[in-house]
Amino acid sequence: MSEELSIANWFVTYSGTAFEVIGTLAFAISGLLEAARKKLDIVGMAMVTFLAAFGGGTLRDVLLDRRPFFWVENEIWIWAVLVLSALALLFVRTSHLEPTRRATAWPDAIGLGIFTAGGTQIALQAGMPAIVAVIMGVITAVFGGVLRDVVVNEIPRAFVDHQPYSAIAFAGGWVVVLLSAIGASAFVSVVVGAVVITGLRFLAIIFSWRLPTWKL
Amino acid sequence: MSEELSIANWFVTYSGTAFEVIGTLAFAISGLLEAARKKLDIVGMAMVTFLAAFGGGTLRDVLLDRRPFFWVENEIWIWAVLVLSALALLFVRTSHLEPTRRATAWPDAIGLGIFTAGGTQIALQAGMPAIVAVIMGVITAVFGGVLRDVVVNEIPRAFVDHQPYSAIAFAGGWVVVLLSAIGASAFVSVVVGAVVITGLRFLAIIFSWRLPTWKL
């Protein structure tokens, strides 16, 4: 392998991991904020943070009957959630909640892209039909937040806020499916899918896009 | 095979499928109505509709460790849910909700019968003991509605409305178990079980049967 190629490889591998870390942290922080808002104790906070970060991928793996789970293979992440929860208990104040939520919308968009695209690809490799693979991708990225909200007794934000979030994930899942169908490698499909989803989500935040509403 | 027999076979097969379609649509519509009542967006509506229609059978299959799920093998149903959700967003008005709910009580009773009886039979074939098979039947027919209600932050209707719904399913599951135990074919057990459950549920609606209540 030429030196440039191995540098490119190194860059892609590590930036991929970096984006995964960014996305997972953003999802975990959404759990922390929800726990703080509800004044959960340290145990509740750790559990809601854990659900927000890993609930979606875990549900996908249960549905696809895949083992081991991400957090079983990467136990360091469990420790990260516990440390984050303890730090939050010490340092988070009410005045931090709303600014943090707004600030994490951007890394959260990265998580939406990378986990939808990755989840769709995993489901395709498990032999799922296209529409099922796209749904598995959406579940991977969105159901951590759904479980987070259900467990603290809120209607899932993803179901009621009329923002294009899961809808963008759904559209982007099809990019992964189509690229796979025309013979692109798993790697290219996931990267392009993730970039499309994250890009659309950035646009949705910047321009305050809204989903159509009921004319009840 | 004589011509009459093959006509009978044809009739039974297709009417079975027709009843399944009727039951699934009734369950899906219960999700749509709940989503409309809570003013969920299109994404939330599709997800709650999906949960209401397929959540029970999916939970049963996860518990029994069966794959593939019904909606993985019959992906056309996923499209049906998406189209239904889009149509509902366009055409459903507040004044439609209550009359639709009342009108769908009847096809819903067909779904209760066919999915309880079918779920019980599937669990028997998976080697479950009688009481477990009956519970799996009840889960198949009832837990879609339970998940639908939990996710939109309501106490499951099946747990609080004091109507004989799951109780009828539970009783009818035993019909399937008993028929199997005395050597009836899977087909006969399911058909008789489904007819008993749907018939009892019709009577419960007509005569407004109630479950005994707390004397707290």
Next chain:
Amino acid sequence: MSEELSIANWFVTYSGTAFEVIGTLAFAISGLLEAARKKLDIVGMAMVTFLAAFGGGTLRDVLLDRRPFFWVENEIWIWAVLVLSALALLFVRTSHLEPTRRATAWPDAIGLGIFTAGGTQIALQAGMPAIVAVIMGVITAVFGGVLRDVVVNEIPRAFVDHQPYSAIAFAGGWVVVLLSAIGASAFVSVVVGAVVITGLRFLAIIFSWRLPTWKL
């Protein structure tokens, strides 16, 4: 085997089973009380009681991909839940709820000990890393109560009451892991772990220990 040893064996085996029965009944009763408080009907009561008693172990087994479930192998427990629910409907009065809840805090502590220690050991034997095994132990003992609360539309008590409950389970799970790591038998690890957890929980009740709270 000497006579004393076989008597000791007999005693340990049966007292182990007795503690399991005590713990399971305490968990089931917590479900009954919650159902009574929410005035669920008989069906809802049976389901919430079942979730409270077996939800945690069932979730652990789904995550570890273990079958059969405890209640599939021991169907007598399903009948016990049904009979308990029917008896509760006949005999429980509003004035019983709070005293029963206080009285069951003690057998509940036994359940917390035995099911956390047992769940941790089961996960270790399934090859899980230490931290995952401890979390599986906590899930076994605590998530029945979490599911019980989520399904009746309450924020899980284990997440908000600022009492050391899951936190004690978490600490005690490490006792099981450490004993296993230094070569103790599964039996010794579970017994010591359970005694430590139940003992700490007794102390927490007696001295009204509290978890640190938010300084929001």
